[in-house]
Amino acid sequence: MLHEDRRLLAAYRAGETWAFEILYRAMSEPVRRFLAGGFTFVSRGRTCRYRGAVPGIDSDAIVQETFARAFAPSTREHYDGERPFKNYLFSIAKNLVLRELARKERVAALDLGDEGTELLRRKRADSVPTLSSDERDPETFLADGELKTVTKRFVAELDPEGRAFFLYRFVRGLTQEATADAMKTTRARIKLLEKEQRRAFLALLRKHGYFVGYAPKPRWTRHAA
Template identity: 60%
Template structure:
Protein backbone atom coordinates (compact mmCIF):
# COMPACT_ATOMS: atom_id res chain seq x y z
CA UNK A 1 0.00 0.00 0.00
CA UNK A 2 1.31 3.45 -0.94
CA UNK A 3 1.78 6.38 1.44
CA UNK A 4 -1.26 8.32 0.23
CA UNK A 5 -3.39 5.19 0.78
CA UNK A 6 -2.02 4.18 4.21
CA UNK A 7 -3.25 6.45 7.01
CA UNK A 8 -0.90 4.98 9.63
CA UNK A 9 2.15 5.39 7.40
CA UNK A 10 1.05 8.89 6.39
CA UNK A 11 0.75 9.95 10.03
CA UNK A 12 4.13 8.42 10.85
CA UNK A 13 5.64 10.32 7.92
CA UNK A 14 4.10 13.58 9.09
CA UNK A 15 5.52 12.89 12.57
CA UNK A 16 8.98 12.19 11.14
CA UNK A 17 9.19 8.69 12.58
CA UNK A 18 12.30 6.69 11.65
CA UNK A 19 10.47 3.53 10.60
CA UNK A 20 8.43 5.52 8.08
CA UNK A 21 11.61 7.03 6.61
CA UNK A 22 13.21 3.60 6.27
CA UNK A 23 10.13 2.08 4.64
CA UNK A 24 9.64 4.95 2.17
CA UNK A 25 13.33 4.92 1.29
CA UNK A 26 13.20 1.19 0.50
CA UNK A 27 10.06 1.68 -1.59
CA UNK A 28 11.25 4.61 -3.71
CA UNK A 29 15.06 4.94 -3.72
CA UNK A 30 15.49 2.74 -6.80
CA UNK A 31 12.87 4.74 -8.72
CA UNK A 32 14.73 7.98 -7.93
CA UNK A 33 18.02 6.42 -9.05
CA UNK A 34 16.48 5.31 -12.36
CA UNK A 35 14.93 8.73 -12.91
CA UNK A 36 18.25 10.53 -12.39
CA UNK A 37 20.28 8.00 -14.38
CA UNK A 38 17.94 8.37 -17.35
CA UNK A 39 18.13 12.16 -17.40
CA UNK A 40 15.33 14.56 -18.29
CA UNK A 41 14.54 17.58 -20.45
CA UNK A 42 13.64 21.04 -19.15
CA UNK A 43 13.31 24.65 -20.27
CA UNK A 44 15.92 27.23 -19.23
CA UNK A 45 15.92 30.86 -20.41
CA UNK A 46 13.79 29.97 -23.40
CA UNK A 47 16.00 27.03 -24.44
CA UNK A 48 15.18 23.33 -24.39
CA UNK A 49 17.92 21.64 -22.38
CA UNK A 50 18.79 18.17 -21.17
CA UNK A 51 20.25 16.79 -17.97
CA UNK A 52 22.28 13.70 -18.84
CA UNK A 53 22.27 11.06 -16.13
CA UNK A 54 25.68 9.91 -14.93
CA UNK A 55 27.45 13.06 -16.11
CA UNK A 56 30.81 14.09 -14.55
CA UNK A 57 30.45 16.32 -11.50
CA UNK A 58 27.17 14.80 -10.36
CA UNK A 59 27.02 12.02 -7.79
CA UNK A 60 23.66 10.32 -8.33
CA UNK A 61 23.84 8.31 -5.11
CA UNK A 62 24.41 11.49 -3.12
CA UNK A 63 21.49 13.20 -4.86
CA UNK A 64 19.28 10.29 -3.82
CA UNK A 65 20.39 10.68 -0.19
CA UNK A 66 19.83 14.46 -0.34
CA UNK A 67 16.40 13.91 -1.89
CA UNK A 68 15.19 11.75 0.97
CA UNK A 69 16.80 13.99 3.58
CA UNK A 70 14.86 16.87 2.09
CA UNK A 71 11.68 14.77 1.80
CA UNK A 72 11.79 14.30 5.58
CA UNK A 73 12.56 17.92 6.43
CA UNK A 74 9.75 19.38 8.60
CA UNK A 75 8.60 21.95 6.02
CA UNK A 76 8.57 19.37 3.21
CA UNK A 77 6.53 16.92 5.28
CA UNK A 78 4.10 19.73 6.01
CA UNK A 79 3.70 20.53 2.30
CA UNK A 80 2.87 16.95 1.29
CA UNK A 81 -0.89 16.92 0.69
CA UNK A 82 -1.40 13.21 1.37
CA UNK A 83 -3.17 12.77 -1.97
CA UNK A 84 -0.52 12.64 -4.69
CA UNK A 85 1.66 9.50 -4.97
CA UNK A 86 4.75 9.91 -2.80
CA UNK A 87 6.97 8.63 -5.61
CA UNK A 88 6.00 11.63 -7.74
CA UNK A 89 6.72 13.88 -4.78
CA UNK A 90 10.28 12.63 -4.27
CA UNK A 91 10.95 12.67 -8.04
CA UNK A 92 10.01 16.36 -8.13
CA UNK A 93 12.35 17.00 -5.19
CA UNK A 94 15.21 15.20 -6.96
CA UNK A 95 14.59 17.12 -10.19
CA UNK A 96 14.55 20.46 -8.36
CA UNK A 97 17.86 19.66 -6.65
CA UNK A 98 19.49 18.88 -9.99
CA UNK A 99 18.07 21.96 -11.74
CA UNK A 100 19.22 24.29 -8.99
CA UNK A 101 22.75 22.93 -9.23
CA UNK A 102 22.70 23.20 -13.04
CA UNK A 103 21.59 26.81 -12.72
CA UNK A 104 24.47 27.51 -10.36
CA UNK A 105 27.05 26.16 -12.77
CA UNK A 106 25.15 26.78 -16.03
CA UNK A 107 26.16 23.32 -17.20
CA UNK A 108 23.47 22.16 -19.58
CA UNK A 109 23.32 21.23 -23.25
CA UNK A 110 20.86 22.53 -25.84
CA UNK A 111 18.78 20.01 -27.73
CA UNK A 112 18.01 20.97 -31.32
CA UNK A 113 14.83 19.68 -32.90
CA UNK A 114 13.41 18.31 -29.62
CA UNK A 115 10.15 19.68 -28.30
CA UNK A 116 10.12 19.75 -24.52
CA UNK A 117 7.31 17.97 -22.73
CA UNK A 118 6.33 21.26 -21.11
CA UNK A 119 5.59 22.73 -24.56
CA UNK A 120 3.23 19.85 -25.30
CA UNK A 121 1.51 20.34 -21.96
CA UNK A 122 1.00 24.06 -22.49
CA UNK A 123 -0.34 23.65 -26.02
CA UNK A 124 -2.79 20.97 -24.93
CA UNK A 125 -3.87 23.10 -21.98
CA UNK A 126 -4.55 26.11 -24.23
CA UNK A 127 -6.44 24.03 -26.80
CA UNK A 128 -8.58 22.29 -24.21
CA UNK A 129 -6.94 18.92 -24.74
CA UNK A 130 -7.28 16.06 -22.31
CA UNK A 131 -4.60 13.87 -20.84
CA UNK A 132 -1.11 14.42 -22.15
CA UNK A 133 0.05 11.79 -24.61
CA UNK A 134 3.58 10.54 -24.14
CA UNK A 135 5.69 8.10 -26.18
CA UNK A 136 5.29 4.55 -24.90
CA UNK A 137 9.02 4.04 -24.55
CA UNK A 138 9.54 6.85 -22.03
CA UNK A 139 10.87 5.85 -18.63
CA UNK A 140 7.87 5.25 -16.32
CA UNK A 141 9.26 7.49 -13.57
CA UNK A 142 9.70 10.41 -15.97
CA UNK A 143 6.32 9.70 -17.55
CA UNK A 144 4.61 9.80 -14.16
CA UNK A 145 6.32 13.02 -13.07
CA UNK A 146 5.70 14.79 -16.40
CA UNK A 147 2.06 13.70 -16.44
CA UNK A 148 1.53 15.11 -12.96
CA UNK A 149 3.12 18.43 -13.91
CA UNK A 150 0.94 18.50 -17.03
CA UNK A 151 -2.18 18.05 -14.93
CA UNK A 152 -1.12 20.91 -12.65
CA UNK A 153 -0.58 23.22 -15.64
CA UNK A 154 -3.94 22.29 -17.19
CA UNK A 155 -5.76 22.89 -13.90
CA UNK A 156 -4.05 26.25 -13.51
CA UNK A 157 -4.90 27.43 -17.03
CA UNK A 158 -8.54 26.48 -16.45
CA UNK A 159 -8.71 29.10 -13.67
CA UNK A 160 -7.65 31.98 -15.96
CA UNK A 161 -10.07 34.45 -17.52
CA UNK A 162 -10.24 35.05 -21.29
CA UNK A 163 -7.62 37.82 -21.33
CA UNK A 164 -5.23 35.80 -19.19
CA UNK A 165 -5.64 32.72 -21.37
CA UNK A 166 -4.94 34.82 -24.46
CA UNK A 167 -1.81 36.21 -22.81
CA UNK A 168 -0.76 32.72 -21.67
CA UNK A 169 -1.04 31.44 -25.23
CA UNK A 170 1.00 34.21 -26.85
CA UNK A 171 3.65 34.60 -24.15
CA UNK A 172 4.19 31.11 -22.70
CA UNK A 173 2.97 28.72 -25.41
CA UNK A 174 4.03 30.57 -28.58
CA UNK A 175 6.98 32.11 -26.68
CA UNK A 176 6.47 35.57 -28.17
CA UNK A 177 8.30 38.59 -26.82
CA UNK A 178 6.43 41.02 -24.59
CA UNK A 179 6.23 43.48 -27.47
CA UNK A 180 4.86 40.87 -29.89
CA UNK A 181 2.39 39.67 -27.26
CA UNK A 182 1.11 43.21 -26.72
CA UNK A 183 0.68 43.69 -30.47
CA UNK A 184 -1.18 40.38 -30.85
CA UNK A 185 -3.50 41.20 -27.94
CA UNK A 186 -4.05 44.81 -28.98
CA UNK A 187 -2.91 46.19 -25.63
CA UNK A 188 0.03 48.08 -24.19
CA UNK A 189 3.32 46.49 -23.20
CA UNK A 190 2.70 47.76 -19.67
CA UNK A 191 -0.45 45.62 -19.54
CA UNK A 192 1.54 42.60 -20.74
CA UNK A 193 4.13 43.16 -18.01
CA UNK A 194 1.37 43.35 -15.40
CA UNK A 195 -0.21 40.11 -16.63
CA UNK A 196 3.14 38.36 -16.73
CA UNK A 197 4.01 39.32 -13.16
CA UNK A 198 0.57 38.24 -11.94
CA UNK A 199 0.49 34.89 -13.74
CA UNK A 200 4.08 33.94 -12.95
CA UNK A 201 3.53 34.65 -9.27
CA UNK A 202 0.24 32.78 -9.14
CA UNK A 203 1.63 29.76 -10.98
CA UNK A 204 4.70 29.63 -8.73
CA UNK A 205 2.38 29.65 -5.71
CA UNK A 206 0.41 26.80 -7.28
CA UNK A 207 3.58 24.76 -7.80
CA UNK A 208 4.77 25.39 -4.26
CA UNK A 209 1.38 24.32 -2.98
CA UNK A 210 1.90 20.99 -4.74
CA UNK A 211 5.38 20.49 -3.30
CA UNK A 212 7.56 21.98 -6.06
CA UNK A 213 10.34 24.45 -5.17
CA UNK A 214 9.91 23.94 -1.43
CA UNK A 215 12.90 25.20 0.60
CA UNK A 216 14.68 26.58 -2.46
CA UNK A 217 17.35 28.09 -0.20
CA UNK A 218 18.59 24.68 0.96
CA UNK A 219 22.19 24.17 -0.15
CA UNK A 220 22.70 20.71 -1.67
CA UNK A 221 25.49 18.56 -0.25
CA UNK A 222 25.88 16.26 -3.22
CA UNK A 223 27.81 18.35 -5.79
CA UNK A 224 31.40 17.35 -6.33
CA UNK A 225 34.13 18.47 -8.71
CA UNK A 226 34.86 16.28 -11.68
CA UNK A 227 38.12 14.38 -11.43
Protein backbone atom coordinates in the same frame (compact mmCIF):
# COMPACT_ATOMS: atom_id res chain seq x y z
CA MET B 1 2.37 3.92 -1.73
CA LEU B 2 2.31 6.75 0.81
CA HIS B 3 -0.88 8.29 -0.55
CA GLU B 4 -2.63 4.90 -0.16
CA ASP B 5 -1.46 4.13 3.40
CA ARG B 6 -2.94 6.57 5.92
CA ARG B 7 -0.94 5.19 8.85
CA LEU B 8 2.33 5.56 6.95
CA LEU B 9 1.28 9.03 5.80
CA ALA B 10 0.61 10.11 9.39
CA ALA B 11 4.01 8.74 10.47
CA TYR B 12 5.72 10.54 7.59
CA ARG B 13 4.12 13.84 8.53
CA ALA B 14 5.22 13.29 12.13
CA GLY B 15 8.81 12.58 11.00
CA GLU B 16 8.86 9.07 12.45
CA THR B 17 12.12 7.16 11.89
CA TRP B 18 10.38 3.94 10.85
CA ALA B 19 8.50 5.81 8.12
CA PHE B 20 11.76 7.20 6.75
CA GLU B 21 13.31 3.72 6.67
CA ILE B 22 10.32 2.16 4.89
CA LEU B 23 10.11 4.94 2.30
CA TYR B 24 13.86 4.97 1.68
CA ARG B 25 14.00 1.21 1.14
CA ALA B 26 11.03 1.30 -1.21
CA MET B 27 11.80 4.49 -3.15
CA SER B 28 15.56 5.05 -3.27
CA GLU B 29 16.11 2.69 -6.22
CA PRO B 30 13.27 4.20 -8.32
CA VAL B 31 14.80 7.65 -7.73
CA ARG B 32 18.20 6.34 -8.90
CA ARG B 33 16.62 4.89 -12.04
CA PHE B 34 14.79 8.15 -12.67
CA LEU B 35 18.07 10.08 -12.51
CA ALA B 36 19.91 7.58 -14.70
CA GLY B 37 17.19 7.67 -17.36
CA GLY B 38 17.06 11.45 -17.53
CA PHE B 39 14.00 13.67 -17.79
CA THR B 40 12.48 16.57 -19.69
CA PHE B 41 11.59 19.92 -18.18
CA VAL B 42 10.33 23.31 -19.27
CA SER B 43 12.38 26.42 -18.56
CA ARG B 44 11.61 29.92 -19.80
CA GLY B 45 9.04 28.50 -22.17
CA ARG B 46 11.37 25.94 -23.75
CA THR B 47 11.31 22.13 -23.48
CA CYS B 48 14.74 20.81 -22.47
CA ARG B 49 16.22 17.38 -21.78
CA TYR B 50 18.55 16.13 -19.05
CA ARG B 51 20.05 12.90 -20.39
CA GLY B 52 21.37 11.47 -17.12
CA ALA B 53 24.88 10.33 -16.17
CA VAL B 54 26.37 13.81 -16.57
CA PRO B 55 30.01 14.06 -15.37
CA GLY B 56 30.21 15.86 -12.05
CA ILE B 57 26.65 15.01 -10.99
CA ASP B 58 26.80 12.53 -8.10
CA SER B 59 23.56 10.55 -8.38
CA ASP B 60 24.02 8.88 -4.99
CA ALA B 61 24.41 12.27 -3.33
CA ILE B 62 21.31 13.55 -5.15
CA VAL B 63 19.33 10.54 -3.87
CA GLN B 64 20.46 11.18 -0.29
CA GLU B 65 19.62 14.89 -0.46
CA THR B 66 16.27 14.11 -2.08
CA PHE B 67 15.23 12.12 0.98
CA ALA B 68 16.72 14.72 3.34
CA ARG B 69 14.53 17.36 1.72
CA ALA B 70 11.52 15.06 1.57
CA PHE B 71 11.76 14.70 5.36
CA ALA B 72 12.32 18.39 6.05
CA PRO B 73 9.57 19.71 8.37
CA SER B 74 8.17 22.19 5.80
CA THR B 75 8.13 19.54 3.05
CA ARG B 76 6.34 16.97 5.22
CA GLU B 77 3.78 19.61 6.15
CA HIS B 78 3.04 20.61 2.55
CA TYR B 79 2.77 17.14 1.00
CA ASP B 80 -0.92 16.89 0.10
CA GLY B 81 -1.21 13.12 0.63
CA GLU B 82 -3.02 12.74 -2.69
CA ARG B 83 -0.43 12.52 -5.45
CA PRO B 84 1.91 9.51 -5.58
CA PHE B 85 4.91 10.00 -3.28
CA LYS B 86 7.24 8.59 -5.96
CA ASN B 87 6.37 11.47 -8.28
CA TYR B 88 6.83 13.88 -5.39
CA LEU B 89 10.37 12.54 -4.87
CA PHE B 90 11.08 12.73 -8.60
CA SER B 91 10.19 16.44 -8.62
CA ILE B 92 12.58 17.09 -5.72
CA ALA B 93 15.40 15.09 -7.38
CA LYS B 94 14.86 16.87 -10.69
CA ASN B 95 15.17 20.30 -9.12
CA LEU B 96 18.29 19.25 -7.23
CA VAL B 97 19.95 18.14 -10.49
CA LEU B 98 19.07 21.40 -12.24
CA ARG B 99 20.30 23.42 -9.28
CA GLU B 100 23.60 21.49 -9.29
CA LEU B 101 24.09 22.06 -13.02
CA ALA B 102 23.48 25.78 -12.50
CA ARG B 103 25.93 25.86 -9.57
CA LYS B 104 28.66 24.21 -11.64
CA GLU B 105 28.17 26.80 -14.36
CA ARG B 106 28.58 29.59 -11.80
CA VAL B 107 31.79 28.05 -10.40
CA ALA B 108 33.18 27.59 -13.91
CA ALA B 109 32.38 31.21 -14.70
CA LEU B 110 34.32 32.37 -11.62
CA ASP B 111 37.33 30.29 -12.68
CA LEU B 112 37.27 31.38 -16.33
CA GLY B 113 36.90 35.13 -15.81
CA ASP B 114 34.85 37.62 -17.84
CA GLU B 115 35.48 35.99 -21.22
CA GLY B 116 34.53 32.58 -19.90
CA THR B 117 31.44 34.00 -18.19
CA GLU B 118 30.20 35.43 -21.46
CA LEU B 119 30.89 32.13 -23.24
CA LEU B 120 28.95 30.18 -20.62
CA ARG B 121 26.12 32.70 -20.79
CA ARG B 122 25.77 32.13 -24.55
CA LYS B 123 26.16 28.37 -24.18
CA ARG B 124 23.47 28.20 -21.49
CA ALA B 125 20.88 29.45 -23.96
CA ASP B 126 21.50 26.33 -26.06
CA SER B 127 21.94 23.74 -23.31
CA VAL B 128 20.45 23.61 -19.80
CA PRO B 129 18.65 26.78 -18.68
CA THR B 130 18.19 27.30 -14.96
CA LEU B 131 14.77 27.36 -13.32
CA SER B 132 13.34 30.57 -11.95
CA SER B 133 11.63 30.40 -8.55
CA ASP B 134 8.12 30.47 -10.01
CA GLU B 135 8.84 27.36 -12.12
CA ARG B 136 9.63 25.17 -9.09
CA ASP B 137 7.16 23.21 -7.01
CA PRO B 138 6.36 25.06 -3.75
CA GLU B 139 7.48 22.23 -1.44
CA THR B 140 11.00 22.17 -2.90
CA PHE B 141 11.09 25.98 -2.89
CA LEU B 142 10.27 26.07 0.84
CA ALA B 143 12.77 23.31 1.67
CA ASP B 144 15.47 25.08 -0.36
CA GLY B 145 14.97 28.29 1.58
CA GLU B 146 15.01 26.57 4.93
CA LEU B 147 18.11 24.49 4.18
CA LYS B 148 19.89 27.52 2.74
CA THR B 149 19.35 29.41 6.01
CA VAL B 150 20.63 26.48 8.08
CA THR B 151 23.66 26.03 5.81
CA LYS B 152 24.57 29.73 5.96
CA ARG B 153 24.43 29.62 9.73
CA PHE B 154 26.64 26.52 9.79
CA VAL B 155 29.28 28.05 7.49
CA ALA B 156 29.27 31.37 9.39
CA GLU B 157 30.30 29.57 12.58
CA LEU B 158 33.25 27.74 10.98
CA ASP B 159 36.84 28.90 11.51
CA PRO B 160 38.89 29.97 8.43
CA GLU B 161 40.22 26.45 7.88
CA GLY B 162 36.73 24.99 8.13
CA ARG B 163 35.29 27.51 5.68
CA ALA B 164 38.06 26.80 3.18
CA PHE B 165 37.41 23.07 3.49
CA PHE B 166 33.66 23.58 3.03
CA LEU B 167 34.28 25.66 -0.12
CA TYR B 168 36.65 23.19 -1.79
CA ARG B 169 35.04 19.91 -0.72
CA PHE B 170 31.31 20.63 -0.73
CA VAL B 171 30.76 23.75 -2.84
CA ARG B 172 33.29 23.04 -5.59
CA GLY B 173 32.96 19.28 -5.22
CA LEU B 174 36.68 18.48 -5.18
CA THR B 175 37.90 15.04 -4.13
CA GLN B 176 39.59 14.66 -0.75
CA GLU B 177 42.98 14.51 -2.46
CA ALA B 178 42.34 17.63 -4.55
CA THR B 179 41.02 19.44 -1.47
CA ALA B 180 44.20 18.55 0.43
CA ASP B 181 46.31 19.93 -2.45
CA ALA B 182 44.26 23.14 -2.62
CA MET B 183 44.56 23.70 1.13
CA LYS B 184 48.21 22.58 1.22
CA THR B 185 47.56 20.03 3.94
CA THR B 186 47.47 16.26 4.34
CA ARG B 187 44.81 13.79 3.26
CA ALA B 188 44.51 12.68 6.90
CA ARG B 189 43.67 16.25 7.95
CA ILE B 190 41.02 16.47 5.22
CA LYS B 191 39.43 13.20 6.36
CA LEU B 192 39.26 14.51 9.92
CA LEU B 193 37.73 17.82 8.82
CA GLU B 194 35.14 16.00 6.74
CA LYS B 195 34.21 13.69 9.61
CA GLU B 196 33.87 16.62 12.03
CA GLN B 197 31.86 18.79 9.63
CA ARG B 198 29.45 16.00 8.66
CA ARG B 199 28.81 15.24 12.34
CA ALA B 200 28.35 18.91 13.24
CA PHE B 201 26.06 19.60 10.27
CA LEU B 202 23.90 16.57 11.08
CA ALA B 203 23.58 17.83 14.66
CA LEU B 204 22.48 21.25 13.39
CA LEU B 205 19.95 19.69 11.00
CA ARG B 206 18.46 17.67 13.85
CA LYS B 207 18.20 20.83 15.94
CA HIS B 208 16.05 22.30 13.17
CA GLY B 209 13.80 19.25 12.89
CA TYR B 210 15.56 17.10 10.28
CA PHE B 211 16.11 13.38 10.96
CA VAL B 212 15.05 13.59 14.60
CA GLY B 213 15.54 10.14 16.11
CA TYR B 214 17.29 8.82 13.00
CA ALA B 215 20.66 7.12 13.44
CA PRO B 216 22.48 5.94 10.27
CA LYS B 217 23.37 2.27 10.39
CA PRO B 218 27.11 1.41 10.12
CA ARG B 219 28.26 -0.03 6.80
CA TRP B 220 29.63 -3.10 8.56
CA THR B 221 29.69 -4.60 12.02
CA ARG B 222 32.09 -7.02 13.65
CA HIS B 223 30.46 -10.17 14.98
CA ALA B 224 31.91 -12.21 17.81
CA ALA B 225 33.20 -15.60 16.81
